[in-house]
Amino acid sequence: MKTAELSEKILSGDRRALARAITLVESGRDDHRVAATELLDLLAKSGRQALRIGLSGTPGVGKSTFVESFGMMLVAQGLRVAVLAVDPSSARTGGSILGDKTRMEQLSRQKAAFIRPSPSQTNLGGVARRTREAVALCEAAGFDVVLIETVGVGQSETVVAQMSDLFLLLLAPAGGDELQGVKRGIMEMADIILVNKADGDLKSAAMRTCADYSGALRLLRKRPQDPEGYPKAQTVSALQEAGLDSAWADMKTLVEWRQDRGHWSGTRAEQARYWFAEDVRQALLARLKTPWAQGRMTELSDQVAQGAVSPTAAAQEMLKGLGVAG
Numbered sequence: 593m594k595t596a597e598l599s600e601k602i603l604s605g606d607r608r609a610l611a612r613a614i615t616l617v618e619s620g621r622d623d624h625r626v627a628a629t630e631l632l633d634l635l636a637k638s639g640r641q642a643l644r645i646g647l648s649g650t651p652g653v654g655k656s657t658f659v660e661s662f663g664m665m666l667v668a669q670g671l672r673v674a675v676l677a678v679d680p681s682s683a684r685t686g687g688s689i690l691g692d693k694t695r696m697e698q699l700s701r702q703k704a705a706f707i708r709p710s711p712s713q714t715n716l717g718g719v720a721r722r723t724r725e726a727v728a729l730c731e732a733a734g735f736d737v738v739l740i741e742t743v744g745v746g747q748s749e750t751v752v753a754q755m756s757d758l759f760l761l762l763l764a765p766a767g768g769d770e771l772q773g774v775k776r777g778i779m780e781m782a783d784i785i786l787v788n789k790a791d792g793d794l795k796s797a798a799m800r801t802c803a804d805y806s807g808a809l810r811l812l813r814k815r816p817q818d819p820e821g822y823p824k825a826q827t828v829s830a831l832q833e834a835g836l837d838s839a840w841a842d843m844k845t846l847v848e849w850r851q852d853r854g855h856w857s858g859t860r861a862e863q864a865r866y867w868f869a870e871d872v873r874q875a876l877l878a879r880l881k882t883p884w885a886q887g888r889m890t891e892l893s894d895q896v897a898q899g900a901v902s903p904t905a906a907a908q909e910m911l912k913g914l915g916v917a918g
């Protein structure tokens with residue numbers, strides 16, 4: 593199919609065209625890359641924007657369950673919802689896909705919903721670009737909300753936060769009274785912390801955990817993109833569909849505040865800068881990974897170790913070989 597034709601179909605909301613375009617941006621083939629870039633440029637002209645919501649949480653916290661019930665709530669309100677995932681871990685071979693097929697049973701059957709599992713890639717940088725481009729495709733296809741899910745195991749949160757307008761952190765009720773081992777950096781990314789599983793026996797633990805996190809959030813440095821009272825923590829039960837409407841109301845309040853004050857577009861502009869620099873970095877790193885480059889590195893490294901050449905001179909020699917010497 594011609595790029596222009598694919599573009600037209602995506603703009604008209606054709607899901608098969610969307611799925612096909614995502615496969616195209618996920619492809620590693622050079623000719624596909626050219627077509628993908630062309631397609632994204634065409635679609636960018638539409639200027640359509642969705643609300644991009646990043647969602648992170650440790651395995652088993654209830655992300656899939658939340659996406660299912662939260663997604664269904666949005667669909668019931670007449671919104672179109674796309675779900676994408678960033679799963680950087682090669683160890684989880686398709687586990688999340690399988691889980692999501694069963695856990696998002698209702699949502700996956702909705703005409704107004706589109707669910708796409710993470711591309712199978714071991715390199716986080718590669719996944720990042722593909723997901724970012726998939727987000728842009730979903731926006732062009734007219735989705736109102738794009739949920740980008742990631743399992744909270746490290747760097748992937750940063751990747752997702754950098755492509756989201758809003759970042760949700762899903763936590764489980766803690767057993768003891770100490771805060772769970774949530775890294776400060778991750779807490780600082782969160783706009784709204786949702787303590788999930790606030791139901792049955794876990795309800796009071798969830799409420800305690802939520803109070804702890806509310807306290808911890810108040811101690812964080814105030815960010816310019818936050819109105820009074822944000823970031824905030826609240827309890828939800830994804831399973832019993834409790835608290836989802838108030839979480840959504842809080843998200844909308846936050847988004848409207850940010851839009852009114854220019855933070856929405858400001859953040860998107862900063863994110864575009866970030867991804868530009870990141871793409872350049874990734875491309876340069878990729879050059880270092882070719883067999884030629886690795887062999888040359890070893891050669892020069894040995895010479896440096898033997899004192900035959902200085903580290904500086906060897907580095908310059910290497911860079912010249914790579915064609916990036918200044």
Ligand SMILES: Nc1nc2c(ncn2[C@@H]2O[C@H](COP(=O)(O)OP(=O)(O)OP(=O)(O)O)[C@@H](O)[C@H]2O)c(=O)[nH]1
Pocket residue numbers: 649650651652653654655656657658688691695743788789790791792794828829830831832
């Ligand atoms: N009680 C209770 N259980 C829940 C809730 N949400 C999810 N669970 C359960 O927690 C388990 C894990 O839920 P998932 O939605 O698969 O969690 P996940 O975060 O997607 O897990 P991974 O995909 O493995 O990272 C399942 O058994 C769910 O039924 C909730 O609100 N309350």
Ligand SMILES: [Mg+2]
Pocket residue numbers: 655656657688691692
């Ligand atoms: Mg899951």
